[in-house]
Amino acid sequence: MNRRSIIATLTVLVSFCNVWAQNVVTFTPGKDTVTINKHIYGHFAEHLGRCIYDGIYVGEENTTIPHTNGVRNDVIDALKNLNIPNLRWPGGCFADTYHWKDGIGPKGKRPSIVNTWWGGVTENNSFGTHDFLNMCELLGTEPYLAGNVGSGEVQELSDWVQYVNFGGKSPMSDLRRENGREKPWNVKFWGVGNEAWGCGGNMTPDYYADVYRKYATFMSDWTNTGGLFRIASGANGADYNWTETLMKKIPKNLVKGIALHHYAVIEWKKKGPSTMYTDEQYFKTMKSAWLMNELVEKHSAIMDKYDPAKEIALVVDEWGGWYEVEPGTNPGFLYQQNTMRDAMIAGMTLNIFNNHAERVRMANLAQTVNVLQAVILTEGNKMLLTPTYHVMEMYKVHQDATLIPIQLNSADFVFNGEKIPAVTASASIAKDGKTHISLVNIDPTKEQAITVDVADKKYKSINGRLLTSKKLRDFNSFDNPANIKPAVFNEAQIKNNQIALKLPPFSVVVLELN
Template sequence: MKFFNYSTVILAFLCSVAVSAQEPVQVTVTEDAEAPIISKHIYGHFSEHLGRCIYGGLYVGEESMVPNTAGVRNDIIEALKELKIPNLRWPGGCFADTYHWKDGVGPKDERPTMVNRWWGGVTEDNSFGTHDFLNLCETLNAEPYLAANVGSSTVKEFTEYVEYVLHQGGSPMAEWRKENGRENPWDVKYWGVGNEMWGCGGNMTAEHYADIYRQYATFMTDWTNSDGLFRIASGANVDDYHWTEVLMRDIPKHLIEGVALHSYSFVEWNEKGSSIDYSEEQYFSTMKTALKMDTLVTKHSAIMDKYDPNNTIALVVDEWGGWYDVMEGTNPGFLYQQNTMRDAMIAGTSLNIFNNHARRVKMANLAQTVNVLQAVVLTEDEKMLLTPTYHVMKMYNVHQDAKLLPVDFDSPTYKFEGEELPAISISASKTDAGQVNVSMVNIDAHKSHTVEINLGDMDIKDFSGTILSSEDLQDHNTFDQPEKITPKELKKVKFRKGILEVEVPPFSVLVVTGK
């Protein structure tokens, strides 16, 4: 005779009723003539002389057996082209304020070596310098963003760099550039005036840096006579709102085009944890710091609004991403970590935040491009793989230079041990050609959510989509399984009478496109 555990049956029944009764997330998307354009530069990247980002990553040298163009790996060039990266920040980071650009131009065999004091104490030969970087940007059709030395440099060295890069000819620096093989100047619009001046850039006060910035910016000249330089001040560390207040108050508007902001996502600053072997508690904590980006952008923007109501100065989040302990057995100064579905969650939610704040956020730079922190590409000798973060950024590039469509919804919550986070993140846009794009993230580690999106009277005939998901939150691509996590076609998309309905599985990223 078979006995039933009635309490178990009742509990299962109640759970099934609760799931079936779960209300869909109701989202309203509207068109607003005053809504901003989502700048493509929000999808920028960052490559520092750090670990194997440049040497052994992007740059293998012209004599390498790895197929390359002028020493840069061909497979990475093609991957970044596919990603449509709009800009690339270089050479740092902390490295920028110890880098002397003249050491990295001229014949490679005559360049002096240097010790990278910030990252591992390694000796570099300066074989990858300004020409190499700016020529790479031309190959990628990406705008260069030069982070120039303020911390250990002089106004003279800084302004000679601008002259070397931008002056047409007849000046000492322009003639030296021509001697070094580049006849015409490069088109470099974006210039960072130092990096993290509150820390590795000089441990300055905001008031002191504001004066230093004014001095350097005064002597920067746009020798190309184009639409002007875009000068970016070294901005706040996370929630240092005083820093932003001082820069906006003390720097005249005609001397500044952008203010930076740096914020990373981690478990705890002193105990970041493994990039692959993490618990749900660590995942939840990481997502909590990632989602704080919305508060940071909101509050820094409010300060900027007070001094710049006409929105002429951009907020530039030029360092963001996940930061964990280095992979076991690797140099602790190289910051090499793996990239899992947790990083896909960070990427998707962060980009949604930037998109929705596109009125003030005009540029952002993921840290970093290759082999460092939340990289989009990992390499091992001749092998290369694309990370989940790469796939998210490629899925999202439909938003580049599209008009923001404001979204309104109440997110369900992701609950863990008495704490709650919004589970669903959404941003939407519309291109000049009328294509509507909606990106969605569900950070909940267990629950899926049905999302119903009301598109009103938009003239859309049909939707298709892609999804990035996996069986386990800790899943990642390896050199043995480089395609374990790749985007798939989203097969269950319902669109009827202006309502788009999709199921968003746990820890997944979706992008749906309508025409």
């Protein structure tokens, strides 16, 4: 072999090694002490567009769509398969205009209201407290009730707590029994208002902190072990002063969680289409989604100053992609399709939450059915599962598993001189001893070769699942509902203490190691 050939061969070898070295996941040994709280995998159902009516709830009198007490059976089965740990209701912005007593008692006597936030449509209150809480029992999930602080009074929220949680004799528990429910539901999770900085009242952080203290004080409950899990309305994105003020002014005995809202959005005035987005719009969406990592870290750092023991959870109870509505649909209904871009957002975001599980202990994808980054879409008696659904289903192996801390060196996804990490990952050990690693490659054109160094852990076998598609803009339609679905992934190889694999462009892989 001549000198020129040797140099060419070495160049190829160095280039090959660099490709593998660009993406290296390393297990950090001896620090497996944090649990990935299952409540990170929560969902959100608001009285918005077709999420509740025509999505989850079709009414008891419906004869064309199989249901249980008006709730679609196909939706029930799909959500059960996700093992959803909690479900937030009734909002959102709707929560601070919702008066819970309008939604109890005989349905024919319930007053109608106008949903002033979402489309100006008439709300007949046929889906109320009993309907929601009974559905949660059916799903085997914990309800998360968002209380009305914006337009409601302290007594109204206090009464709601007593109505759903008190087992003894009282005015509200007697009213519950009159309406057909003997035993209380013992609801643990309560949001004290929603987006108080905006649709919840346009409050300042100092004013809201005082309002919160007042409302939380009168939310009495002696039935839940450890008391109510009260969640304060938290910051909008990077409003760090909001978090600082709440942590400084609210006593620890009154709060268990501080919320945070962040959506992956290109621009609020120009959100772009859900399916026919440009390459630039894709990059901007992913850049906005990746911002979640910075937001979680900076809000957590503020919370650490006042709560070094991490007793108060960071609750990201609204997250997901937000685009323009589908052409021809009500702009107030926020109905959008769900492509592989949404799968990228879901996989990346859940990896971020998993890796910050010491502080992030609850989150809620917005929203469950037919709204924003939904996991389910419905059309009449048809139903489909979105790419986001499949990511959530693949990742459910992390629920209540022990986090494996990792170090990640990732290649860059570069567009027009800007860059963000192409690869995100998280890992955990389930209660049955199996290790799971979730990996995401958001680069739409480049395959990513990855090495996983599992340190001192020993594994005998490895298998995996893959979610990708032929095109980035692919989605599941009612004509082709299984266009995108998980497939078997057998490309990962394990030798000694290292795993080697290649992630296809815009893909999610979850590995299981035994």
